[in-house]
Amino acid sequence: MNEILNLSIGCENCPIQHRAVCARCDAGELEQLEAIKYYRSFEAGQTVIWSGDRMEFVGSVVSGIASLTQTMEDGRTQMVGLLLPSDFVGRPGRESASYDVVATTDLVMCCFRRKPFEKMISETPHVAQRLLEMTLDELDAAREWMLVLGRKTAREKIASLLSIIGRRDASLKLEGISGKMVFDLPLTREAMADYLGLTLETVSRQMSALKRDGVIELEGKRHVTVPSFQRLLDEAGDDSDGGLMA
Amino acid sequence: MNEILNLSIGCENCPIQHRAVCARCDAGELEQLEAIKYYRSFEAGQTVIWSGDRMEFVGSVVSGIASLTQTMEDGRTQMVGLLLPSDFVGRPGRESASYDVVATTDLVMCCFRRKPFEKMISETPHVAQRLLEMTLDELDAAREWMLVLGRKTAREKIASLLSIIGRRDASLKLEGISGKMVFDLPLTREAMADYLGLTLETVSRQMSALKRDGVIELEGKRHVTVPSFQRLLDEAGDDSDGGLMA
DNA sequence: CGACGTGTTGAACATTGTCAAGACTAGTGG
DNA sequence: CCACTAGTCTTGACAATGTTCAACACGTCG
Structure with missing residues (x-):
């Protein structure tokens, strides 16, 4: 059951606060984010986003694990990312998803509506800087994984x-x-x-x-x-x- | 012959201007960058940076091709990135290099001293935003490559x-x-x-x-x-x- | 010419994939 | 309570793909 949760958990109690994309935000910025955020939960096995679908939101994994996978026409599939709590999903500036995002376990996500989030990226440096850091970390992880896939x-x-x-x-x-x-x-x-x-x-x-x-x-x-x-x-x-x- | 070029080519004539990390910069920002930049050239086969070495600079590939490689103790090596003109080398906020960077062909790089560059990242949003875009593109490329390595x-x-x-x-x-x-x-x-x-x-x-x-x-x-x-x-x-x- | 770096090809071999059978677990309905 | 089923996992036999080791070809540079 895919459910949009009404209870708005406050950012101040958020378990991933110190590691997520909002980690650098001050009180005013958090307030802006609160205004565009909502929670969604997914059951293990559910698809969060299909590759090619229009992305209505970006967001953070709050709890549970999701996977990013790519699939070839003949069915061969490769997981290209493992998303753990505090990891970011989605790409600002892109209309449609590049990968399937699947809930590997039961999953809760903190979603931001994409357009207003993109606006924040261009206006508040704290979000952009944190996102840059996180993206660089993911790039390192992806490259680490290339060694595993190619040579081990x-x-x-x-x-x-x-x-x-x-x-x-x-x-x-x-x-x-x-x-x-x-x-x-x-x-x-x-x-x-x-x-x-x-x-x-x-x-x-x-x-x-x-x-x-x-x-x-x-x-x-x-x-x-x-x-x-x-x-x-x-x-x-x-x-x-x-x-x-x- | 690894050579620090004295002739300072002006940014206005730079062939990679419109695609590099400085693509979004205005005149004042370019001036700041000019102050901390220098060119270096490398011959095919030369190592630009060794994994683990302290990074004195970050920079852009101006012409030629470089590769990022990772090597295991027993000598197995995996290339994890192919750096083409306008691609960015180095990671702001990190002291030492994570990969070997090798000139695959003769290579010219536009280098920025790392510390002042990091300062610019935190102060001028145009550089940080462009770098975020480029990093997201590289992450996509790395994930694309994971499918190639894992399943093809x-x-x-x-x-x-x-x-x-x-x-x-x-x-x-x-x-x-x-x-x-x-x-x-x-x-x-x-x-x-x-x-x-x-x-x-x-x-x-x-x-x-x-x-x-x-x-x-x-x-x-x-x-x-x-x-x-x-x-x-x-x-x-x-x-x-x-x-x-x- | 000879040596070296680079690339090609062959034959034997090793690792991983494919196909198939069966084990274990949890859940469903009689 | 038990049988039945579906999903997940394990194991075996065999085939296929890619590796290893070795020989040799080609071009360049001394």
Whole structure:
């Protein structure tokens, strides 16, 4: 059920306030944004926007996970972005969507009507500057992913994905990323395959292999325990140190 | 020979003026930029910046082609960006480079000292807005490339690369992209392989195959004739219409 | 001429994809 | 409560695609 929520949650209580596109805004700017914003929620599996559709809004993921995917005529699909809470959806200055946006889990979005938002971009530097920062971060992530897609083996691809999800999960829970790590996979095997440029069978096989080799432990299909994060990083082929945070 | 050029070419005669990061600037802003800019030239094969090095400047490609590459410990490398005239190099707000930047052909860059440039970003909205636009375009290009890397066959990858180079070349020469098309490849087989996530042998084989099948004609190794651009797009597996320009 | 950088081609091999069967889980209706 | 179904996941056998290793061709520069 796709629902436009009437309750207008105030920006001051917003859980993504400090990381979203509005992070730099002062009180007056937030007020302007409040005037053009509304919330929408989507169920897991629902499509938020179809590629090619006219975009009526841009916005931020408040909770849940969405994916950006591209599909070829014959059905081959590639996920080109994983949108987590605080990530921005949509492109100011563009009429129609370039990718399918699909809710991977239940999802809540904070939407801004596109036209007034574009006006704000051109008038208030705080929004444009924050959006620039976020876009540069996404570009880095996309390029990182190009290395994964172009040069890593299936096993390394899986380990890379697990380390990304684990790292993000730890930062949400404000945990360190040393030693043991436990999290739930928010993706089906098929979604993992679409992200990694593999088939779901290969994903399944490599998950089994990593389990067999003690790199991960599985309870059910989705609950993952990583005994040693460093070991996982080694399997991913990433530069060794892993940028350990204190 | 890496040379800092003394002759300060004025911005008013700049060939990339209308597309570069300074495209939106008014006279006063251009004057500010002139004060912090200098030109550097690089020979084909030279490294412009090493990944991890401190960035003293950001800047624009004026002429020639540069590539952004990422390398794993064991030597596997992936090109994550192809920088053409007017493209921007560097990331404001970051101390050190994330990728190797290599001159693929002889190269001239218009460099801005980083600190003053960052100051301009935060003070003059025209630069920040243009940079946002350009970054969004690059993000789209990177995502497009993720589909190529993740889901296309070797033959489709080659055809995709050729169509991108051909399209860009046509737009430089202000030609249409219908029918016949002739251009020189600015990349070695190895560079093509690094871009496409293939080995150079596979690139060579698929080039031969496309030639044998009449999709392209080759004079020498680098001079390419495409008898039918539509045919090439079909081989690339891209959405059919190809966005034909009038 | 010989050496080097670049590119092509062949044969054997490895990794991943394809197709197919079956396991596990949760939900539905008798 | 159980059987049935649908969705997700696992596993096996085999095929296909791309890689590796090796030999050789071509052109340029000393």
